[in-house]
Amino acid sequence: MPTALPLPPRTARLLPWIIATAQFMPMLDGTILNTALPTMARDLAEDPLRMQSVVIAYMLSVAVLMPASGWISDRFGTHRVFLGSILLFTLGSLLCALSASLLQLVAARVLQGFGGALMMPVGRLVVLRAYPRTELVRVLSFVTMPALLGPLLGPPLGGWLVEYASWHWIFLLNLPVGLFGCLVAARLMPDLRGLQRTRFDTPGFALFGAAMLLISIALEGLGELHLPHARVVLLLLAGLACLAAYWLRAVFAEAPLFSPGLFRTHSFAIGVLGNLFTRLGSGALPFLTPLLLQLGLGYSPSQAGMAMIPVALSSMAMKPLAPRLIERLGYRRVLVGNTLLIGALLASLALVDGDTPYALLLLHLGLIGAVNSLQFSAMNTVALIDLPTRDASSGNSLLSVVVQLSMSLGVGIGAALLNGFSADGAAQGDPLLAAFQGTYVCVGLLAMFGAALFFQLRPEDGRPGWRHDELAD
Incomplete structure (x- = not known):
């Protein structure tokens, strides 16, 4: 459907708040989590050094799925995709809170990552399509403001929850916010789609996704994972090779991913x-x-x-x-x-x-x-x-x-x-x-x-x- 239709005044006023809430949830979740990792390791009877996989699982799932977010939005519409992304993130949060082992927690974080990979870019895409370009700076500045509260509130809130409640509440906090976001988005989120439907570029997605995955692991290897430098170099070169292969293919593909x-x-x-x-x-x-x-x-x-x-x-x-x-x-x-x-x-x-x-x-x-x-x-x-x-x-x-x-x-x-x-x-x-x-x-x-x-x-x-x-x- 065309994307230039004007929004009703009430929707135009409230829509930035919905998108801002979606930006806020992943930022708060990520900054709270780092504070709680030692306590989570103790409760799950795990080595604290292995708990970094909880953070990395989320990051890698975002890196893999995010490249497809534009095609998914064009194919299924921003209403269904945005609503589905909040539901995925909220369900992932519930499963994280219910996890009794590191493996369950990592799997739940992957589900959260799939929700986060769609939530943030689709929200910005709605702003890009629903508002005049002359208002783009104002609206984008507004929707990113609550996301800045995540790094501010996350560490002290995470420390307080771990000390006075339990680490499970780090994830349970997302449930009321996510359910409220779902209810409001179901009523107000417009259903904007691409001007024409194209086939999904599966080979391109595989190449680009592999590149993002390998490069992300290599970058984490320099920091959190402390991988040997030779392994980091190999991962980085493999990721760059996949990226180069993608762009060479994209030059001649009829409808490439990018x-x-x-x-x-x-x-x-x-x-x-x-x-x-x-x-x-x-x-x-x-x-x-x-x-x-x-x-x-x-x-x-x-x-x-x-x-x-x-x-x-x-x-x-x-x-x-x-x-x-x-x-x-x-x-x-x-x-x-x-x-x-x-x-x-x-x-x-x-x-x-x-x-x-x-x-x-x-x-x-x-x-x-x-x-x-x-x-x-x-x-x-x-x-x-x-x-x-x-x-x-x-x-x-x-x-x-x-x-x-x-x-x-x-x-x-x-x-x-x-x-x-x-x-x-x-x-x-x-x-x-x-x-x-x-x-x-x-x-x-x-x-x-x-x-x-x-x-x-x-x-x-x-x-x-x-x-x-x-x-x-």
């Missing part, structure tokens, strides 16, 4: 590649900073957790300002300047040491949260705003995959750099603190490289009225 033609849209190509390279730096921040505060500076876990609150608060405060800044300055100026600023702020964390006042550290982290928030709003919107309607679902799915992959890549690179600098016997002073400082300089420089990509944007890219008469073609 068409190379997507990159003919100038702003989309720059937005996707800029997302990938910029998040290499900013994606390492949530991994590195708690470790720096506790291992490098000797902060207590509660102090380290409190220090991350300014990041989330400033991120939320920036969201309402982002549309005005982008409208006034344009995507090119905002993204080039802000990317350089992000890199400089990340690199300047290398100046933090035991003598840095706590208040100054909080201000520094708060600034990083604000500029990151503006960056994500601008990057995601510029990638989607000029896409023709026929490419909306495919382009949105590819953007979701790139965001997911780049966050994992940022953590993997951060872990690899930290391990490398830690092994450097030439480090002066406190070797561990010096390793963190060298790592922050490197990830800051990596983030800055994205500015060269965003400099390729034209001043008119993403501007209201620019080519919008062609977007319905």
Whole structure:
């Protein structure tokens, strides 16, 4: 069915709240879970080091299914797919709470991952298709605000639940939220579909899914899994080979999973590649900073957790300002300047040491949260705003995959750099603190490289009225 039909006023007001709730659930679930893993291991009579499989199972199931989210939405409609994704995530949460063994818990997390793989990109696709392109920045900024509450509420809430209740409540909390989301989505979620039905690209999905799976395991091997470097290299090369095979096939396929033609849209190509390279730096921040505060500076876990609150608060405060800044300055100026600023702020964390006042550290982290928030709003919107309607679902799915992959890549690179600098016997002073400082300089420089990509944007890219008469073609 056509996707340009206007929404009823009540639906237009409430729909962002439904999508925001769906963004919030996986973010809260993931940040709560890390706090509870030691307690869960004790209750399940497992080695705590094996519990990381609970996190990895979710991540890998998301990486495998997310590439198909655009075709699934076009084939079955956003109403059924979005509703089904919430139901899958909620059912997975219930099964997690009822799990009596690690194997059952991992299987339930896979089911949760399938729900999360559809929930987040389909929600953004609905925004892309249901609202005028001139409102895209405002609506996307709004729906991502509650997701920022996950990292803020997750760690303290997880610690409180584990200490005063049980780890099962980490998953049971999702049940009322999920059921409420299902009831509201069933009434208000529009049923938007692609303009034409195409056959599912099964060989392409197999190649692309294998690439995401192998690359994700390789990246986790650098960090959480501590795989030997030779094995990581082999996995990474195998994943890149599958990815290259996919793109070679996509050039000649009639209806590929992701068409190379997507990159003919100038702003989309720059937005996707800029997302990938910029998040290499900013994606390492949530991994590195708690470790720096506790291992490098000797902060207590509660102090380290409190220090991350300014990041989330400033991120939320920036969201309402982002549309005005982008409208006034344009995507090119905002993204080039802000990317350089992000890199400089990340690199300047290398100046933090035991003598840095706590208040100054909080201000520094708060600034990083604000500029990151503006960056994500601008990057995601510029990638989607000029896409023709026929490419909306495919382009949105590819953007979701790139965001997911780049966050994992940022953590993997951060872990690899930290391990490398830690092994450097030439480090002066406190070797561990010096390793963190060298790592922050490197990830800051990596983030800055994205500015060269965003400099390729034209001043008119993403501007209201620019080519919008062609977007319905």
